[in-house]
Amino acid sequence: MNTKKPSWPIKLIISSSLVLTGTAVVPFTLSSTGIDTNRVEAASTYTTTANLNLRKSASTSGTILMTIPSGKAVTYLGTHGSWYKISYSGKTGYVSSQYVKVSSTMTTSSTKTYTTTVNLNLRKSASATGTILMTIPSGRNVTYLGTYGSWYKVSYGGQTGYVSSQYLKATTTTTATKTYSTTVNLNLRKSASSTGTILLTIPAGRTVTYLGTYGSWYKVSYGGQTGYVSSQYLKATTTTTNTSTGSGRTIVIDAGHGGNDPGAVYGSVQEKVLTLDIANRLASSLSGTYNYNVKMTRSTDTYLTLANRVSLTKTYKGSAFVSIHANSSTNTSFHGHEVLVPTTESYTTNPYISASRSLGTAINRELGARIPTIRNRGVKYQNVYVVGKNSVPSTIVEYGFITNANDRSHLTSTTYRQRMAEATASGIHQFMRSNY
Template structure:
């Protein structure tokens, strides 16, 4: 699509440029037209870099962008001849951008490879603009301006020392004690380190390095010997990763659990479990083995199980307290087996699991027949031009039992997981709440859809021979209109239905005047290379309707690619194009393909492909309308 609509330029880092000087106060425009947007006025005598566009217009390169100015008011400055001294010895350099490596010193020569920014290369100067680059044992060429000499700094000698942590040693990824602690070493741990500066040291563990305060490391081996003792927890024993009872509890040992520990200080002990260590309060550990509790002298009472049913919707708990989490709910009249736990609670048996529930919620004997469910309300299906699936469960992936036409009235029995429960052919069925409403819908949507065919009149848009963008998009736009009217009976309005020119603001104001509910602008793309191809849809993240605009663009791109699977899917993107940023309704802009692409142009010329494009755009719009209108 041409730059008249979007004012977007793609500069080429390697394009050949000329040096020139303005001969008058010269207007610089966004497009090669006297109607193009005025970007800047250059004073007479301003030095500029420029290139040839056509007989009347030159390309002007300003601020890394490409604009246009009248060619007759730019005088070329001939640079003095320079003598290039060949450089026989190679130099080591580094690429300052993602750099194209070409087979000859010419900006349109074949690209052998693109080196990423920061790649080290061997090179020599070829001429004032190009360098010879040696890649894979062969000689190629690259723009000299994007290769910088590489300097190699001398590395200081690192002196590693053996030592140990003289206290608990926290290891960091940065020289900042407020940064994340990556590892903690207990006091007396042997470490290998080197001095980074007077405050910090580098600690080496395997192939990894960390930073630690130098003051926390003492040279030489640790002296004290750890004395481990057998004991037991004299109460419930919480184990911590730090010597602080407000820190996270890593493990809890029941009272009387045997433990192996050593004294850390008068308040804390280290507890050893397997290869791991923890901290615990010393007062919670007693020496020696735990006392053995003799088995009870009497046999436990025999449990008397009763067959009964829930006399209400009964909550089941894992504890005998109603403020604890509900583990399961028994629907009213469900048959259960239970036994008395105490005067208030009963134990309920379900399979191999047991639960607690208040005894008053259970009754002995056979449950009476559950009364027939009564509807909770009526809803109407809302799928203009389509049908609604009835599913076997409240899931979009469950089995389809049947389908209901648009506007069908059904009784519902409540909703769950985004689905209404209904009766369908004598059994339970589920329909999506997103496609149901409490008021009977009209036969079709009241939404007003505004379609905008880009360019027109004296603005042909992108051109390839006899094929104009304005002609292609007007044809596809009319096909979208006809499809939406015939299949869905939607209200469709066009910003232009003939070959006339409208400004960007006129298109926005027309959509507003038509009281549109959504706006879709159709275009074809164009590029300076024949390799760019494919379909893409844009929405503006800066508009007041960006959320719905994103849904609209996504629906259109999805259905359009479903119809045009042979074309490249460039996806949904954001852009602040005028007609979608400043519109007063959800808006999307569709690029139907590149008129400059040999592959895409076959579709843009074909009536059959244009019809499929129109149907894809229309079905995407219809999906959006069904969801929001």
């Protein structure tokens, strides 16, 4: 938690006579002289943008307790209509929400932390022979700075170095995603400028996820798209849901094939066995690490039709559907992992095309980062039944070719299947966190 004053000076042009009314629409201009670079956990601090009356009740006729000077940090306690309950200098009361701004030191989803799963050497270079700077105890949180092959650059205890990514898991709690709601129908633009291409118009009253500040523009995501909106038409959302856990949401995991359908076969290796194992590991990670409800379309070696798998998603009231597969080819040189997402062709009846692509992209990104020893074939648009005919964000993950020696050595390794499952869980969670 950063208790420093915001580092970006906010210049506010406002008529002070309007401050006392609390309800007038005030034309104002914000200009920030720098980009917000502070990234801390918790965003309950606001800054006053004008000399602001603190009142005993949430009304312009409420008794004035004091006048808070402009530019002061106040602690947010709750929302009552257009008023915020706050505390400042030992007093608690109500202020008009339009004259406070979220402090620049807010949480963003760009801060990623991982937790060490063993006592882990922090090294000077991304190599097992790199000089050991220190040993980080198991169970500690480290800040992610970048990926270098199978190594992550991290900082811990004031030191920066490299650790083997396989001994890290995504941190489950602490950071909450900051969200805003739109106060007007608001254009989402490709760039942080009023001349930027309009990607879509977000209706008033919708919740968007904050990703960063660019002058008077916020980078946000909404409905699977990322772009820029003018920050003056956003207000901090009033709900305080803990978006870092999946409580209440159900993820449907579909282990491909089963029963008399073995899927791809190479020697004694059967796709249906691998998919059930990865699905089980994925289910454990999603429920254990991220607190989602998980439903499996099958948990034993049984046969299910594709239609069964889709209808089970409905029955289970899933928020997302992920089908687990391994690939095969008569050409043993074909290799790599990929995700399959719906096309826009008429075959697709799934209303969540864009969200399915976001889900697939998030999973693919995590697999690529965590298992760099398998080629990343990327995100493929394909008409496949379980994603095209489903009615929730859906993707198929093909973890590699069992017909390729390198891929097969990963698929038949419990260590790598565990890593595949954890990468998938992390991707699902990133998708869920930014879209729901």
